Every structure is written in C-alpha cells, then in structure tokens.
Amino acid sequence: xxxxxxxxxxxxxxxxxxxxxxxxxxxxxxxxxxxxxxxxxxxxxxxxxxxxxxxxxxxxxxxxxxxxxxxxxxxxxxx
Amino acid sequence: xxxxxxxxxxxxxxxxxxxxxxxxxxxxxxxxxxxxxxxxxxxxxxxxxxxxxxxxxxxxxxxxxxxxxxxxxxxxxxxxxxxxxxxxxxxxxxxxxxxxxxxxxxxxxxxxxxxxxxxxxxxxxxxxxxxxxxxxxxxxxxxxxxxxxxxxxxxxxxxxxxxxxxxxxxxxxxxxxxxxxxxxxxxxxxxxxxxxxxxxxxxxxxxxxxxxxxxxxxxxxxxxxxxxxxxxxxxxxxxxxxxxxxxxxxxxxxxxxxxxxxxxxxxxxxxxxxxxxxxxxxxxxxxxxxxxxxxxxxxxxxxxxxxxxxxxxxxxxxxxxxxxxxxxxxxxxxxxxxxxxxxxxxxxxxxxxxxxxxxxxxxxxxxxxxxxxxxxxxxxxxxxxxxxxxxxxxxxxxxxxxxxxxxxxxxxxxxxxxxxxxxxxxxxxxxxxxxxxxxxxxxxxxxxxxxxxxxxxxxxxxxxxxxxxxxxxxxxxxxxxxxxxxxxxxxxxxxxxxxxxxxxxxxxxxxxxxxxxxxxxxxxxxxxxxxxxxxxxxxxxxxxxxxxxxxxxxxxxxxxxxxxxxxxxxxxxxxxxxxxxxxxxxxxxxxxxxxxxxxxxxxxxxxxxxxxxxxxxxxxxxxxxxxxxxxxxxxxxxxxxxxxxxxxxxxxxxxxxxxxxxxxxxxxxxxxxxxxxxxxxxxxxxxxxxxxxxxxxxxxxxxxxxxxxxxxxxxxxxxx
Numbered sequence: 001x002x003x004x005x006x007x008x009x010x011x012x013x014x015x016x017x018x019x020x021x022x023x024x025x026x027x028x029x030x031x032x033x034x035x036x037x038x039x040x041x042x043x044x045x046x047x048x049x050x051x052x053x054x055x056x057x058x059x060x061x062x063x064x065x066x067x068x069x070x071x072x073x074x075x076x077x078x079x
Numbered sequence: 080x081x082x083x084x085x086x087x088x089x090x091x092x093x094x095x096x097x098x099x100x101x102x103x104x105x106x107x108x109x110x111x112x113x114x115x116x117x118x119x120x121x122x123x124x125x126x127x128x129x130x131x132x133x134x135x136x137x138x139x140x141x142x143x144x145x146x147x148x149x150x151x152x153x154x155x156x157x158x159x160x161x162x163x164x165x166x167x168x169x170x171x172x173x174x175x176x177x178x179x180x181x182x183x184x185x186x187x188x189x190x191x192x193x194x195x196x197x198x199x200x201x202x203x204x205x206x207x208x209x210x211x212x213x214x215x216x217x218x219x220x221x222x223x224x225x226x227x228x229x230x231x232x233x234x235x236x237x238x239x240x241x242x243x244x245x246x247x248x249x250x251x252x253x254x255x256x257x258x259x260x261x262x263x264x265x266x267x268x269x270x271x272x273x274x275x276x277x278x279x280x281x282x283x284x285x286x287x288x289x290x291x292x293x294x295x296x297x298x299x300x301x302x303x304x305x306x307x308x309x310x311x312x313x314x315x316x317x318x319x320x321x322x323x324x325x326x327x328x329x330x331x332x333x334x335x336x337x338x339x340x341x342x343x344x345x346x347x348x349x350x351x352x353x354x355x356x357x358x359x360x361x362x363x364x365x366x367x368x369x370x371x372x373x374x375x376x377x378x379x380x381x382x383x384x385x386x387x388x389x390x391x392x393x394x395x396x397x398x399x400x401x402x403x404x405x406x407x408x409x410x411x412x413x414x415x416x417x418x419x420x421x422x423x424x425x426x427x428x429x430x431x432x433x434x435x436x437x438x439x440x441x442x443x444x445x446x447x448x449x450x451x452x453x454x455x456x457x458x459x460x461x462x463x464x465x466x467x468x469x470x471x472x473x474x475x476x477x478x479x480x481x482x483x484x485x486x487x488x489x490x491x492x493x494x495x496x497x498x499x500x501x502x503x504x505x506x507x508x509x510x511x512x513x514x515x516x517x518x519x520x521x522x523x524x525x526x527x528x529x530x531x532x533x534x535x536x537x538x539x540x541x542x543x544x545x546x547x548x549x550x551x552x553x554x555x556x557x558x559x560x561x562x563x564x565x566x567x568x569x570x571x572x573x574x575x576x577x578x579x580x581x582x583x584x585x586x587x588x589x590x591x592x593x594x595x596x597x598x599x600x601x602x603x604x605x606x607x608x609x610x611x612x613x614x615x616x617x618x619x620x621x622x623x624x625x626x627x628x629x630x631x632x633x634x635x636x637x638x639x640x641x642x643x644x645x646x647x648x649x650x651x652x653x654x655x656x657x658x659x660x661x662x663x664x665x666x667x668x669x670x671x672x673x674x675x676x677x678x679x680x681x682x683x684x685x686x687x688x689x690x691x692x693x694x695x696x697x698x699x700x701x702x703x704x705x706x707x708x709x710x711x712x713x714x715x716x717x718x719x720x721x722x723x724x725x726x727x728x729x730x731x732x733x734x735x736x737x738x739x740x741x742x743x744x745x746x747x748x749x750x751x752x753x754x755x756x757x758x759x760x761x762x763x764x765x766x767x768x769x770x771x772x773x774x775x776x777x778x779x780x781x782x783x784x785x786x787x788x789x790x791x792x793x794x795x796x797x798x799x
Contacts, residue, residue, distance in 0.1 A: 032242050037300060037338050046338060048298045048377075049203070049243045055250070055271035055307070057167065057207045057243035058295040059377035060338060069203040070367040071210075071375045 034061060034069055044078035128152040128432075139224040140331055141214070141353035141384050146432030147227055150391055153435060157228025157390040159397065162215050163257030163265040163290075164383075165250055166208030167243060168198035169235035170362040173209060173371060175223045179216045181232035183260040187249035188237050196235035198362055204243025206361035206368065208235065210375050211268050213360030214383035215390065223372050224358055227387025227431070231394065234260050245269050247278045254281040258288045263393045263401070266386040268295045268379035270305030279310055286322045291393075291401045293386040295378035296327040296340040296349065302422070303343035312344060320348045321402035324389075327424065328354025328381035333415060335423055339378050342425030348405075349425030350412050354381030388431050395435075396482055398737040407434050407480055439479025441486075443639035446728040446741045449680035451639035457491045459635040461570060462781055463691060463718045465750025468492050469783045472744065474682075474729035483732050483739075491640075494781035495570075495633075503774065506557035507796055521546070526558070532578075541578035547589060548574070550653075551665070553699065554709045555762025555772040555796075565605065566669045566693040566718050567625055567649050570633040573597060583609040593633045600628040615657040623649040623671075631675040632691060632720065640683050643676030647691075661701045669693040669718070682727055684743070689723035692716075708763035715758075717779060719750040752785045768798040 034047040037060075047061040047069065061069045062076030070076060128148035136142050150156070161181050168188070171180045184196040198205045212233045217226035236256055238249035250269075257265050265285060285292050296304035303309065308325030310316045328339040329351045335341065342349035357380040361368045385408070392404045399407075411434040412427035420426055441453040453476050460468060469492070475483040512521035517534045528545035548571055550564030563569045574591025589603040607621035624646070629635065631645035649671030656664045670693075675686040695715040703710045724747045731742040756779060762772040776790040 032244060037298065048338070051244045051271070053273075055239075055245040055247070055269045055274075057204050057239060057245075057269050057377075058298050058305075058379040058382075059204070059207055059210075059243070059268070059375050060298060061203050064367070071203055071207065072361075072367045072373050073376075074373070075367055075369075 040073075042073075042078065044073060044076055133221070135219060135221060135223065135225045139214070139217075139358050141357055141380075142225075142227065144329075144331070144333065144353045145227070145384055145388060145429045147388075147391075149432040150395070150435040153395075155391055155395040155435075156219070157216065157231030157387065157394045160228065160231045160264065160390040160394045161234050161260060161262045162228065162231050162386055162390050163234045163236055163253070163260070163262035164208060164212050164215065165236045165238050165245075165253040165257070165265060165267055166211050166269070167204045167206075167239035167241060168196050168208045168237035168362075169212040169233060170206075170209040170360070171195070171197050171235060173213075173360050173363060175217045175220065175225075175360050175371070176209070176212055176233065178218050178220075179226075179229070179232055181234045181260065183256070184233075184235035184237075185253070185256050186237040187252045188240050188246075196237040198237070198241055200241040201366050202241030202243070203367070204239060205241040206365040206373070207239070207243060207268070207375070207379065208237065209362045209365075210357075210359045210373070211266060211379060211383045213372075214357060214380060215266060215387040217360055223360065226359075227384055228390035228394070231387070231390040234262050239269060243269075245271075247275050251278050251281045254285055257290065258285060262290060264291045264293065264386050264389045266293050266383050267307065268377075268382045270295055270297045270307045272306060274306045274310070278307075279313070279316060282307070282310055282323070283316055283319060286319045286401075289322075289401045291322050291324065291386075291389045291405055292319075293324045293326060293382050293389065295382040296325050296342070296345075298328075298338045298377050298379075299340050300338050301340045301343075304340050304345050304349065308349070309345050311348060322405055323348055324385055324405060324408070325349040325425070326354075326378060326382045326385050327351045328376075328378045329415070329424075329428060330355040333413075333428055335416075336376070338376075339381070341423045343422050346420050346422055346425040348409075350385065350409065350427060350429055351415065351424045352381040352384035352429045354378055354384075385429055388429055388434065391431065392434060396733070398733040398735055399480070399482070400737075403480060407438075407482075410438065411436075437476075437478035437482065437484050441476045441478055441484070443474070443476055443682060444730045444739050445639065445680055445682055446684065447679045449639075453486070453491075453639075455637070456639035457493060457637050458488075458640055459493045459495055459637075460781070461495050461633040462753065462779065463632050463720050463750055464634055464748050465719065465753050466494070466781060466783060466785050467720075467748045467750055468746065470746070472727075472729075472746070474727075475732050475739070476730070477739075481733075481737070483730070489783065494783075503557055503559065503792060504794060507798075508555060508770070510552065537581065539578070539580040541576075541580070543574075543576045543578065545571075545573055545575075545591075547576040547578070547587065551699075553711050553760065553762075554701075554707070555770055556760055556774065560711070560713065560758055560760060560774075562665055562667070562695070562697055564653075565603075565621065565623060565649075565651060566667070567623060567632070567647060567671060567691075568601075568603065569718065571601070574601075576603075583611060585609075593627070593630050593635065599630045599635055601630070602626045617655050619651075619653045619655075621649075621651040621653070623647070623651070625649065631673055631686070632689065632718070636681075636683060639681065641678055641681045642683055642686065643678050645673055645675040647671050647673040661703070663697075663699045663701075665695075665697045665699070667693070667695045673723075677726075682729065683725055684728040685726035687724045687726075689720050689748075691718060691720045693718040703761075705763050708761070710761045711758070713756075713758045713760075715756045717753055717756060719753045720748055721750075723748050753779055754785070754787045766797075770796045772796070 049056040064070040131148040131151040219225040219229040236253035239245040294308040311320035409426040415424040476486040509524035530543040532541040548568035549561040551562040576589040587605045593599040605623040627645040651669040673689040697713040757777045774792040
C-alpha cells in the first residue's frame with residue numbers, strides 16, 4: 001500500500017518535472033482575451049489582445065460585424 | 080627744426096560718382112571635380128523636399144509628421160539596410176512590398192517552420208506584420224503609400240500567429256535569424272507583461288551585434304511601457320538603453336493617444352511617433368479589408384516609424400554604430416509635453432528632417448588629425464591670386480556626431496579687391512612737409528604716416544612710418560594711384576622702416592603688417608642701386624627679401640587652411656625719364672619667387688614655389704593747364720602669381736571603420752584672368768584750399784569671377 005502511494009507520488013513528480021523542463025519547447029496552452037480599453041471619439045469600443053501567457057501585437061482591435069475582432073475600424077460593428 | 084603744421088583742416092567734399100559702365104574680362108579658374116564620395120545616395124538627389132510630398136507620401140500622414148521629405152531630397156531612403164520585422168508574418172507578394180523583401184525570412188509559427196513568412200489563417204492579427212512592414216519599407220511606386228525607408232529591405236520573421244499572439248521561443252529564433260541575416264534594425268511591435276530570461280538575453284545579443292531594437296510601448300494607457308521596452312531597468316541589461324528604443328503613440332495632432340502607454344520609467348530611451356489611424360499595406364487575402372491597404376492604430380504602428388527612420392539614418396551614415404544613430408534620433412526629436420525629457424513623450428517626437436541636418440559646431444579635419452571650427456577658418460585672397468581658387472572644390476566637414484557633410488569651399492573665400500572708389504572719395508590730401516638744409520619731415524594725417532630724413536656724414540638716413548611703399552604720390556589721389564617703390568609691399572596696412580643711403584646705394588629695413596589688426600607680420604630687407612645717367616633719366620634696381628609670418632604675398636589662409644612662413648625674393652627695376660621739367664615717364668617691372676612653408680596640421684599640405692610679376696607705365700604731367708595741377712595716365716598690370724600651386728588634403732567622407740577618408744587635390748593658383756588696369760586722372764586747385772579731381776578708371780574687380788569695371792569719378796574738395 002505504502003509502495004503504491006510512493007509510486008503514485010513519484011509519477012506525479014516526474015510528470016511535473018517533464019512539464020517544467022520542456023516549457024521552452026512546448027507552446028503553453030493560452031487563452032486569447034480581448035480587453036476593452038475605452039471608446040474612441042466616434043463611440044467605438046476599442047480592445048487590445050491580451051493572451052494570458054504570451055506576448056501580443058500592440059494594435060487597437062474592434063469588434064467586427066460577425067462578432068469576431070478586427071483591427072479595421074471600417075469593418076467593425078460600430079460602423 | 081622748423082615744422083609748419085597748418086591749422087587742422089576740416090574737410091568738406093562733395094562728389095559725384097558715376098560707375099559701372101561696362102564689364103569685360105571674364106574669369107577663369109582651376110576647376111576641380113567635387114569630392115562627394117560619402118555613402119552613395121539611394122536615388123539621384125532632387126533639389127527640393129517638396130518634390131517628395133507626393134500623393135503616396137501624403138496618404139500616409141505619419142511621413143509628414145516626422146518630416147521625412149528632406150532626407151529623401153538628399154537622396155537617402157534606407158538603401159542597403161535590412162530591417163528585421165518580427166511579427167505575424169508579412170505578405171511577401173504584396174505589390175507594394177514585393178520589391179523590398181529580403182531573402183532569408185522565416186516562419187517560426189507554422190509547424191516545422193519554413194522560409195515563407197507570409198501569414199496563414201484569418202484572424203485579427205493576420206495583417207499586422209504586413210501593415211508594420213509597409214510603414215517601414217512600403218515601396219515608392221506611385222501606388223498606395225510608401226514606407227519611411229522605402230529603399231530598405233524587410234526581413235520577414237513570423238513569430239506571431241494570425242490572432243496576434245507570440246511564443247517566446249519563436250521570438251528568440253527570430254532574433255537569432257535577424258543577427259545571422261545582418262539586420263541593422265529589428266522592429267518589435269509586440270509586448271507583454273512578462274519576459275523570459277532567455278528572450279531578454281536574445282535582445283542583449285542583438286545589442287552586442289550592433290542592432291537597433293525598436294519596441295512598442297504597449298496599449299494599456301499606463302504610466303510605463305511594457306516589459307520588453309523596460310529591459311534596461313534590469314540588472315545586467317542596463318547597456319541596452321543605448322540601442323533599445325521604446326515608442327509611444329501620438330495622434331495627428333501630436334498628442335499622446337489615450338491608449339498608448341507613456342514613457343515613464345523608460346523615458347531616457349523612449350520617444351514618440353504617429354500611431355493613430357495609420358494607412359499602410361495589409362495582406363491581400365485578409366477578409367478584414369476590402370483592398371490591399373487599410374488603417375490600423377496602436378503603438379504597433381508608431382514603432383515602425385522609428386524603425387524606418389533608424390534604417391534611413393543607418394543607410395546614410397553606414398559607419399555609425401547603433402548607439403550613435405539612436406543618440407542622433409533622440410537629440411534631434413521635437414520636444415513635446417514638459418520641456419526636456421519627460422514621463423509622457425520621453426525624448427519627444429521623431430523628427431527625421433532634424434536628424435538629417437548637421438548638429439552642433441561644424442569642424443574641418445586635417446589628415447594629421449587636427450580639427451578646426453568651420454566658421455573660424457577662412458581664405459582671404461589678394462588680387463595677385465585672382466579668382467584661381469574659384470571652382471567646384473568641396474570637402475567633407477563634420478558635425479558633433481562626426482557625421483560628414485559636403486561643403487563647398489567657395490563659401491570661405493573672401494576676395495580683396497584693391498580698387499575702390501569709396502576709398503578714393505574718402506581720401507583727402509593732408510600731406511604736410513617741412514625742410515631745413517639737412518632735415519626733412521613729412522607728415523600725412525590721413526594714414527598717420529610720417530617720414531623724416533637727415534644727413535649724417537654724407538649718409539642719408541631716413542625713418543619712416545607707413546610711407547615707405549609710396550615712392551611717388553600723385554596730387555589729389557590716394558595711394559592706390561601712387562607709384563609703388565616696391566610692388567610687393569603695396570598692400571601693407573602699416574609699417575616702420577629705416578633707410579640708409581650713400582651715393583646711389585640704399586639699404587632699407589622694414590617691419591610691418593598686412594592687416595589692420597597688426598597680426599600678420601612681415602619683415603623686409605631691401606637693397607637698391609640707382610644709376611643716374613643724367614638729371615633727367617635714371618634706372619634703379621632693387622633687391623628685396625620679404626618674410627611673412629602667416630600670409631604669402633598678402634594672401635591670408637587662417638586656421639584649418641593656415642600656411643607657414645613665406646619667403647619672397649624679388650627684383651624690381653624702375654626707370655624714370657623727364658623729357659621736360661614737368662613731364663615724367665616712369666616704367667616699373669618686378670618679379671619675385673616665393674617659398675611658402677606648409678604646416679602638418681593644415682588642410683593646405685603643400686605649396687609649390689610661387690612666381691609672381693608686376694609691371695606698369697605711368698606718364699605724369701604737372702602744370703598742364705594751371706599752376707600745380709596734375710595730369711596722369713597709368714597702365715598697370717597688377718601683381719599676379721604667374722606660376723604655382725597648392726596641394727590640399729581634403730576630408731572626403733568616412734571609411735567603413737568610421738575613420739575619415741582624405742583625398743589630395745592640387746590646384747594651380749595662377750591669376751591668369753587679371754587684366755591690365757588703366758587710369759586717367761586730373762587734379763587742379765580751382766580756388767584757395769579747393770581742389771577738383773576727375774578720375775577715369777578701368778580696374779579689375781575680384782569675385783568668383785573677375786570683372787573689368789569702368790569707373791568715372793568727379794570730386795570736389797574744400798578745406799576750411
């Protein structure tokens with residue numbers, strides 16, 4: 001019983017070490033979040049991309065008419 | 080000793096001057112090809128910046144905001160410079176980019192990687208890299224818009240996916256690739272709230288490889304830039320502040336945008352550029368745009384303006400390292416917000432126009448390593464050199480960043496013309512003299528000259544100040560029309576001398592100055608022999624040795640062009656014939672050789688032996704129509720250098736190692752364009768203490784070309 005528990009613990013440590021050691025070569029799971037940063041002078045809400053772990057482009061984003069996101073204000077849903 | 084000095088005279092004179100009735104005598108000069116061998120312009124320079132304010136230029140308003148047109152007019156737009164664009168990929172087949180894509184790009188996002196760095200997959204970030212690339216190096220082809228550095232090459236390095244997210248490892252690989260592909264600038268229009276040590280070390284590696292890295296400050300509207308732009312704040316990365324630029328975004332009114340992070344803690348390595356509503360290229364198949372162009376906003380768009388400007392400057396001054404170019408960008412930025420470096424705009428708004436122009440004091444460098452202020456160095460040319468220096472001679476001068484600028488040397492040449500009717504009009508005869516058996520004293524109040532001669536044991540001894548070089552004055556006219564005893568001393572501004580004569584031999588010693596400030600010294604030793612055939616005819620031979628400290632034949636080259644001692648040996652022959660008691664015919668001929676020492680710390684590296692000559696003939700008739708009137712005619716060939724040349728070691732741009740390149744140019748300085756001058760003058764006393772004089776003069780007027788000018792002067796003078 002004690003041996004089984006030790007093996008279980010050891011396997012968890014090994015799995016953890018694997019993920020730590022390979023963090024540089026494995027793309028971590030990321031979530032793309034668009035944070036609203038206020039409206040522009042035309043009343044269009046502006047967003048910026050903020051991935052949870054990665055770096056991102058520093059461009060202003062708008063909500064598009066098809067409920068996606070676009071850097072092109074002319075195709076945004078406020079036009 | 081009796082000295083009859085008259086009551087000090089008050090001069091009244093009225094004059095009528097008619098001049099400038101004709102020209103003639105064109106100038107010739109030694110033409111020397113311009114030595115503009117600085118970095119090769121990207122295009123044939125067009126004279127005015129306005130020619131570059133095209134529809135393409137105006138469509139991308141950011142170009143006007145950073146004043147890009149002047150450097151285009153100067154012929155530079157980033158040619159030869161590779162800019163690494165680490166981004167979401169670049170549409171390498173875009174018609175406005177295809178000609179400016181460097182080979183060697185790479186896609187680190189697609190599985191396995193490949194050399195096609197074009198974006199794949201639709202997303203909000205799909206065209207980001209293409210837009211950034213267009214701002215940097217969109218082609219100038221009368222279509223759409225063009226980039227800041229429209230002749231630079233884009234190295235597309237895809238590290239971000241089409242949503243706009245970047246993996247650290249892909250960025251690191253991209254930096255390595257940019258280094259290996261010899262990129263001079265890296266644009267990083269991305270950022271985040273954390274940065275790995277591995278990535279920070281890669282940015283440091285770019286720094287040590289002399290690459291300028293330009294980082295978007297971020298769009299959080301915060302007080303400080305994103306972490307990547309703050310790297311120099313961290314221990315071990317401080318040196319990056321010299322090559323890393325953080326960029327915040329301003330709008331079309333040059334005001335910080337609400338979303339842009341401020342420079343804050345990175346203000347010393349931070350500046351601003353237009354980033355709001357920037358028009359540029361987008362990926363051809365991006366569903367977000369209806370055409371191949373569109374607008375985007377953000378510090379991502381401000382960033383490539385600075386990257387493009389850095390590329391233009393690196394193309395213009397390829398010998399400058401990354402830190403030097405960055406310093407120039409900072410120092411020449413337009414100050415915005417609080418005066419000086421501030422927390423919002425940092426160093427200020429990118430100003431490419433300002434970055435082009437020379438900053439600080441311009442200097443002239445010599446081959447020996449000496450340096451002189453450009454404005455403190457000049458060349459004052461006497462008439463004996465004519466306009467021989469006028470030509471296409473140019474050299475490189477350097478600003479405070481040791482950037483080379485082509486300078487036309489004609490701007491430092493000042494011509495000293497001997498003829499001038501203004502001087503003649505101002506001249507009044509205030510010559511007084513008194514004599515006893517063995518003492519004669521003459522004083523001229525006009526030029527503060529005085530001369531005293533006496534006889535000691537059959538030896539004539541004379542002491543003179545400022546009069547020796549005037550052998551014979553012509554009544555009513557200034558020394559300009561005097562018959563010079565020694566043509567080589569005709570331009571003396573002041574002198575003192577001793578003359579000792581016995582029988583027909585004379586020894587004279589002179590010490591004087593060429594200039595009014597008594598700085599350009601000259602010494603002279605002269606021996607003359609007179610053969611007096613009879614009372615009406617004599618021939619005099621004079622041997623002179625002149626030594627000038629700073630001038631040669633009264634030509635003054637100052638500071639960067641300075642010359643050493645000049646030693647002149649001259650022979651003058653004068654003959655005088657008096658057919659009647661009132662008529663005197665005088666002919667003169669002089670010839671001299673001048674050896675000028677060159678100085679190691681001067682642009683003038685060598686001066687050959689100079690040969691010079693002068694000749695004149697004058698007919699002087701007194702008591703022609705009235706008592707004491709005078710009529711004279713003079714034909715004179717001014718003293719001129721007939722043989723000789725200068726060698727100039729001229730700075731000629733910068734070598735690849737930033738040392739100064741020099742080229743030797745030898746210029747003949749013979750005054751071949753000087754013409755014979757003629758004067759016809761008449762002076763008479765028409766009442767007590769009243770004199771009228773008329774002068775018809777045909778004289779050389781020096782300038783970039785030599786004009787033979789006719790002048791007519793009428794002058795009436797009355798003494799009270």
